[in-house]
Amino acid sequence: MNSLNSADNQVIVQGLSVSYFQHKKEVPALKEVSFAIPRGSTCALIGPSGCGKSSLLYVLSGLMRPSGGSVMVDGETLTAPRLSTALILQDYGLLPWKKVAENVGLGLEIRGIKREPRLDRVKRILQEVGLWELRNRYPSQLSGGQRQRVGIARALAQEPDLLLMDEPFSSLDALTRETLQEQLLHIWKNKRITIVMVTHSIEEAIYLGQQIIVLSGSPGRLLEVVSNPGVGNADYRNTPEFHKLSTMLRSKLSR
Ligand SMILES: Nc1ncnc2c1ncn2[C@@H]1O[C@H](COP(=O)(O)OP(=O)(O)OP(=O)(O)O)[C@@H](O)[C@H]1O
Numbered sequence: 001m002n003s004l005n006s007a008d009n010q011v012i013v014q015g016l017s018v019s020y021f022q023h024k025k026e027v028p029a030l031k032e033v034s035f036a037i038p039r040g041s042t043c044a045l046i047g048p049s050g051c052g053k054s055s056l057l058y059v060l061s062g063l064m065r066p067s068g069g070s071v072m073v074d075g076e077t078l079t080a081p082r083l084s085t086a087l088i089l090q091d092y093g094l095l096p097w098k099k100v101a102e103n104v105g106l107g108l109e110i111r112g113i114k115r116e117p118r119l120d121r122v123k124r125i126l127q128e129v130g131l132w133e134l135r136n137r138y139p140s141q142l143s144g145g146q147r148q149r150v151g152i153a154r155a156l157a158q159e160p161d162l163l164l165m166d167e168p169f170s171s172l173d174a175l176t177r178e179t180l181q182e183q184l185l186h187i188w189k190n191k192r193i194t195i196v197m198v199t200h201s202i203e204e205a206i207y208l209g210q211q212i213i214v215l216s217g218s219p220g221r222l223l224e225v226v227s228n229p230g231v232g233n234a235d236y237r238n239t240p241e242f243h244k245l246s247t248m249l250r251s252k253l254s255r
Pocket residue numbers: 020021022027028029047048049050051052053054055056218
C-alpha cells in the first residue's frame with residue numbers, strides 16, 4: 001500500500017467510520033477504514049453485500065459526512081461535494097423527459113455555463129463516447145448500455161478529476177459490459193482522471209482496478225489493499241496473473 005501522506009495521492013481516507021441511525025440507534029456501516037488513492041489511478045471497492053461500499057463512495061463524493069475519521073481530497077479535508085468530483089449512481093440518474101444531449105448538459109446548465117460553450121462541450125463528449133447520433137432520443141428510447149454511456153458522458157461533461165461510480169455496469173449483459181469496461185479504460189488512458197468504482201464482480205475489479213480495496217462483512221473494515229499493476233495491458237483477462245488474482249480474491253471473500 002502506498003504511503004497515506006504522499007503528495008501523489010489524490011484521496012486519503014484515514015480512520016473512516018460511517019454510521020446510520022435507525023430508531024435513534026446507531027448502526028455502524030464502516031469501521032476505521034484507511035487507504036489512499038494515487039492521482040490518476042483506478043481503484044475498485046469490493047466486499048460482501050452490506051459491507052458499506054456505497055456508503056464509502058457517498059462519503060468520498062462529499063454527499064455524506066463520516067461519523068469518525070476523515071477524507072482528504074487534493075490535500076483538503078472534504079466537508080462538501082467538490083465541483084470536480086463526478087458521481088455516477090446505479091440508475092444513472094437520467095431525467096426521462098429530457099433528450100440525451102440535454103441530460104448530458106444538465107450539470108453544466110445547473111452550474112450556469114452559457115448555452116454556446118455548453119453545447120460545444122456536450123457535442124465533443126457525445127462524439128467521444130459515440131452517442132452523437134442518439135443526441136435527440138429520450139432515455140426510454142435507449143438500451144441499458146446506451147443509457148449507461150449517457151450517464152458516463154454526463155459525468156465527463158463536468159470535466160472531473162475524480163470519477164466515482166457505484167456498480168456502473170451491473171445491470172448490463174456480459175458483452176455490453178465488456179464493451180463499456182473497454183470504453184472506460186480508454187477514457188481513463190486519455191484523460192488520466194482518478195476513477196473509483198464499487199463493483200460486485202471480482203473480474204471487473206481486477207480488469208479495471210489498479211488498486212483493489214477489499215472490505216470485510218458488515219460493518220465494513222479494511223481487509224486488504226491489493227495492488228494490480230496489469231490493468232490496461234492487452235488481453236489482461238486471459239493472463240495467468242489475472243486468474244491468480246481472481247482465485248486469491250475469491251478465497252478472501254469467501255472466508
Ligand atoms: N439509509 C440507511 N439507513 C440505515 N442503514 C443503512 C442505510 N443505508 C445503508 N444502510 C446500512 O448500512 C450498511 C452498508 O450499506 P451500503 O449500501 O453502503 O453497503 P454495500 O456494501 O454498498 O451493499 P450492497 O453490496 O448490497 O449494495 C448496510 O448494513 C445497510 O443496511
